[in-house]
Amino acid sequence: MLPGTTDVLIVGAGPTGLTAALTLARRGVDVTLVEQRETPAVTSRAAVVHAYTLEVLDRVGAGAPLVERGLRSARFSVRDRDRVLITVPFDRLPSRHRYALMVSQSVTEEVLTERLAEAGGRVLRPYRLTGLRQEPDGAVAQFGDTTVRARWVVGADGIRSTVRELAGIPFTGPDGSAESFVLADVRVDSALPRDGASIFLARGGPLVWAPLPDDRVRLVATVTDPPAEPDLPYLQRLLDERGLRREPDQVREVLWSSRFRLHRRVAETFRAGPVLLAGDAGHVHSPAGGQGMNLGICDAVDLGETLSAVLAGGPDTILDEYAARRRPLAHEVAGFADRLTRLATVPSAGRPARDALLRLVSALPPVRRRVALRLSGLSQRPSDRVSHPATSR
Structure with missing residues (x-):
């Protein structure tokens, strides 16, 4: 049952919403997390948690239990069929997590849900947001015939965010048609090593091959006109x-x-008065490089820590600072994913030159390090974390 009032109302219980709720609950904040789906998803898009994201999850007690459920990937390779163009090793990352963790998003959500329960929180289902009205001291959210008054509302409800739309926040990007993707978990006989993920640069678009626990492999490919449920012959092709x-x-x-x-x-903007955005509600881009969910989780911890500071007596202007921090990162990650896609779709005549250039630059240790820092998210690591007077429990 929905409460009549709450300090923070979070709409959407994917990885971003769960992480934000966990961050707040551990700091003793009165937080309400709602989700319109009746049950958690058992399939999911994201399959990798990068080193910086694991560092961020360590701050809310979710890093170690997630690592126990995942498969450590030692490297990321860029390939053109049988040729390895670049291998990016993770074993020298400036982090306690010198790997990329391969784990299904559904498992990530399970771990976050368990940690949230330990902190005294839970997901309220199924409730669909139908209205949102801003007031001087917060906002009033409508769920059918029920209203919830909140000092702050967080939109963590994905690409088609109802919170974002009701708040009147534009969601803009470059002109052009949408990209189509195929996503699948398969069991496959392969000569590729299972201790690393690969992206194949192909004329038709990139293909990501990523090992998962339980002898599974995640495939993600850009395609022109995919079937609704790609079958074995289609994926084999x-x-x-x-x-x-x-x-x-x-x-x-x-x-x-x-x-x-x-x-x-x-x-x-990531803030409109008492309304704040995080995750896919604020940014969406190509899945190349596996950055989307990771950026959303980092949004969530940043926002949870910042909101905790405000509710503990800090000025609400630091929420503007949150918005100012996260939006440029969203543009940076989106641009990186686009560049990976463009590398894959170089016309046939330019592929030999592209491959030669990539193999040349891959021989330079500083280049490999920069790519490793970008992929791992460690390039986003701030020099100073958000300070807050609230204490964790």
């Missing part, structure tokens, strides 16, 4: 056309598959 040539992968089983379309978009 993708691997034949874009993956290894000399020892091609053989798909043994499709555990689940899907398609999705998205535009590159970033909200014009």
